[in-house]
Amino acid sequence: MYVCGVTPYDSGHMGHAFTFAIFDVLVRFLEANGTRVKYVQNITDVDDPLFERARRDDIDWRELADRETKVHVRDMTVLGWRPPDVMPRVSEEIPRIVTAAAKLKASRHAYQADALYFDTHSYRGFGRLSHRSRRSMIRKLREEELLGTVGPDAKRDPLDFALWRTSRPNEPAWPSKFGDGKPGWHIECSVMAMRYLGPQIDIHGGGRDLIFSHHESERAQSESLTGKAPFARAWVHTGMVRFNGRKMSKSLGNLVKVSQALQRAPAAAVRLYLVSHRYQRDWDFEWTGLARAARLVERMRKFLADDARLKTPKRAPRRALMSEFNAALADDLDTPRAVRALRAALRQKDAAAVRAMNEVLLGSASLT
Ligand SMILES: [Zn+2]
Structure with a gap:
């Protein structure tokens, strides 16, 4: 590639x-x-x-x-x-x-x-x-x-x-x-x-x-x-x-830099916000959207921290959750649908699935 x-x-x-x-x-x-x-x-x-x-x-x-x-x-x-x-x-x-x-x-x-x-x-x-x-x-x-x-x-x-x-x-x-x-x-x-x-x-x-x-x-x-x-x-x-209705560009001076976004939210939230959009579409950067992603990341962080603290027995991720996640990405990289699968894994309290999905969607970006 x-x-x-x-x-x-x-x-x-x-x-x-x-x-x-x-x-x-x-x-x-x-x-x-x-x-x-x-x-x-x-x-x-x-x-x-x-x-x-x-x-x-x-x-x-x-x-x-x-x-x-x-x-x-x-x-x-x-x-x-x-x-x-x-x-x-x-x-x-x-x-x-x-x-x-x-x-x-x-x-x-x-x-x-x-x-x-x-x-x-x-x-x-x-x-x-x-x-x-x-x-x-x-x-x-x-x-x-x-x-x-x-x-x-x-x-x-x-x-x-x-x-x-x-x-x-x-x-x-x-x-x-x-x-x-x-x-x-x-x-x-x-x-x-x-x-x-x-x-x-x-x-x-x-x-x-x-x-x-x-x-x-x-x-x-x-x-x-x-x-x-x-x-x-x-x-x-x-x-x-x-941003503000126009393509982000140096010549228009309406850039939001990565460093600016990182001042307001953890890296995982910035990345989650980015990949919540369909790759081939244009979209508007909004600070409220980043804040929403940050709330989801915070829920995820708490859930995974609790799971680690309680030492719950390790289980394989639920197959239905993972197959929905993989089907989403196999369908022309439908990342918004994959993010919905991640939310479902969080609702169903499946720590293994949340971790597996995180690894693909958020890579090694920090949750804090
Ligand atoms: Zn080139």
Whole structure:
């Protein structure tokens, strides 16, 4: 499983935490049922927004990336994740990215203009992952200011995207046969996913805002590189978290940081609140919702503490409770239904079931 990780330039907010908590439930559910999972989550430490932030704050981009990567790992550790097996950083994968770009050029999937571009006409089915028309793809690129220019010295088609570009002044540049420069965003993930997981992967995840253009482009260039399809057998995308009615984002300044939530509630409550939402839907973060989750966690903590103190004889979890819990998660990871099963286990005072469900839903997040 490959999940697109953070661009480390602003410490983790609830939108990030939602995505990674959901994929953590998925890993834990698969592993609890005997499937071995190799989990790769990258750190996008070579990215324009990161460089811009470093310039604005007059700080070395590597220092900024290191600091914010630590914040991300710390937040997710507190929220009880099973750490990814590999967390590759783009900055350490550059020679492989250059090799992949050269291979795409040699096989005529890429051409050189003012940058090295992927030729989207060389790949059949560009747009099929996101189910977007050509017009809608162009509109999205324009909205995200990723459209660039089309022309004799630039890209041939508005949908083509850069594999390798010249760096701007004050940006890092790496040597390559296409000139000193930096990789495009999409090729980074193709290369890291294939290095650690092979040419075809089972699950590729990320936030829904990545479907186009990131994953659409990643899929096209990966399949063009290997000649194997599908690149990913399942694409899993998480919804957006809103706050005060709008998508949480740095540009709108309406972020709720994980650290802020942890000041008001135990880690297990923050995590329970996150996973009480269906992964593919957008939802609104509300402090009252977090408080409700905290009350459930407190009931659970008391019940488990009493159970440990009274030394009740150990029993296997009730089968009906566990099978409802597993059926919920097997049904396209229906975590809200799994949380209802957890409530039922608590009502029926089945400590073993509560513990087993906690392990999957809340991981190692602390109840206090
Ligand atoms: Zn990615």
